[in-house]
Amino acid sequence: MNISVVVPAYNEVESLPELTNWIREVMQKNAFSYQIILIDDGSNDGSWEKIEELNQTHPEVKGIKFRRNYGKSAALNVGFAAAEGEVIITMDADLQDSPDEIPVLYKRIKEEKLDLISGWKKKRYDPLTKTIPTKFFNAATRSMSGINNLHDFNCGLKAYRKEVVKNIEVYGEMHRYIPVIAKWAGFNKIEEQVVEHRARKYGTTKFGFSRFINGFLDLLSIFFVGKFGKRPMHFFGSMGVLSFLLGTIMALWIIGEKLYDIANHIKIQREVTDQPLFYIALVAVILGSQLFLTGFVAELVSRNSAHRNYYQIEKEV
Incomplete structure (x- = not known):
């Protein structure tokens, strides 16, 4: 199998059918063998029922349902465990990430023999209350991790070589720092790809101000565990x-x-x-x-x- 697309979803019932069809069109156009793994992170808006419908009509769509909301990191970790493709693509379920980026990401992973490609939403449609703290954390993460070639660690659109996702563990709020986790695990071929950032079409953002505090604490945890975990x-x-x-x-x-x-x-x-x-x-x-x-x-x-x-x-x- 060429590609596994892992999509965490929390109360995204409106966007799931459109996103799934969009991914299918891209995959069929490029003749990729693929699977789409949708992880319902404790939704209460009918997202799981929609995932079951999609699975019935499209067998390549796989669904995993949490009993309650555990967070994006837990959803990604479970999705990574279920992924079977040579290259794993992650994206958000809110249609702000474009599946049209998948062929380029897949090609770069294979041809350049990269471990991980992190998307960079160079032009964003988010409010200043989100973009300014994000820039601060990206700068802090670059300084502490030594990964100086990434501008946007938190971009949901990423591509991984299969070996990477099978050898890292994501928990807490660590999804923001997966490139750092990968580097500490010995996967150093990390590059960046400018990707399209689309305005949200349905619903509202699920992240509040507390994510910035939790994100900073998790960054300190990663730094300490990665550098001194065994000593x-x-x-x-x-x-x-x-x-x-x-x-x-x-x-x-x-x-x-x-x-x-x-x-x-x-x-x-x-x-x-x-x-x-x-x-x-x-x-x-x-x-x-x-x-x-x-x-x-x-x-x-x-x-x-x-x-x-x-x-x-x-x-x-």
């Missing part, structure tokens, strides 16, 4: 040692200053415990000890994890 002591321990040493140096400075005054018969102006530096040193020592112990506990948890020796293996002979 947490390197992160917590180094910070703990640094804080402990800083506190110790300040404490020794205070003690040395006190001894110097005594040795030279200098009248002591104030006690050690009256100096703000004493309490700063005390906090630094305590904080350093706690960070070190946190790293020690995290290391124990990591070493006892079932995935402690799970590594990505590309080839064997």
Whole structure:
């Protein structure tokens, strides 16, 4: 099978038939063998009944229904597990992504031997309340991940080599940072494709302001887990040692200053415990000890994890 199209859907009953027919037309025109996987993320507007209808009339349409709304990341993760195509295309169900982009994405993945292509909606039809925070997060993600050639990490229209989606896990709000997850898993051939962004035709957006806060927290999680997931002591321990040493140096400075005054018969102006530096040193020592112990506990948890020796293996002979 050439292509699997994975489409998460939440209350998109009006757009599903049009999107499905559009995808089918593109696939038939290019003689692709394909499947369309529609994941109903706990919709309550009749989306699942529509998916069942589409499945009855078009066997290439597969449906998966969640009991409740879990979010886009969960839908993508389940869709990736069900995908059988050589190339997996993801797109949103709201008709803002154009299926006409599929042939170009498929061709680039195959001919350029890429792992992942992320769409870039260079011209957007979203309000400023959505585009400005998006630009901020894209800039932050580029800086933290080192993937400097992508402008739009959150674009729903992406193309993947099959091996990529079978070796990554998407959860929480991590769908925004799939290129980062793929890079941490060892898939470094990541490129960008300018794609058309269409104005929403039906319904309203399902994302609120909380997605920006959750997205930022997930970015920090990805950065930490990707860099220190198998060696947490390197992160917590180094910070703990640094804080402990800083506190110790300040404490020794205070003690040395006190001894110097005594040795030279200098009248002591104030006690050690009256100096703000004493309490700063005390906090630094305590904080350093706690960070070190946190790293020690995290290391124990990591070493006892079932995935402690799970590594990505590309080839064997």
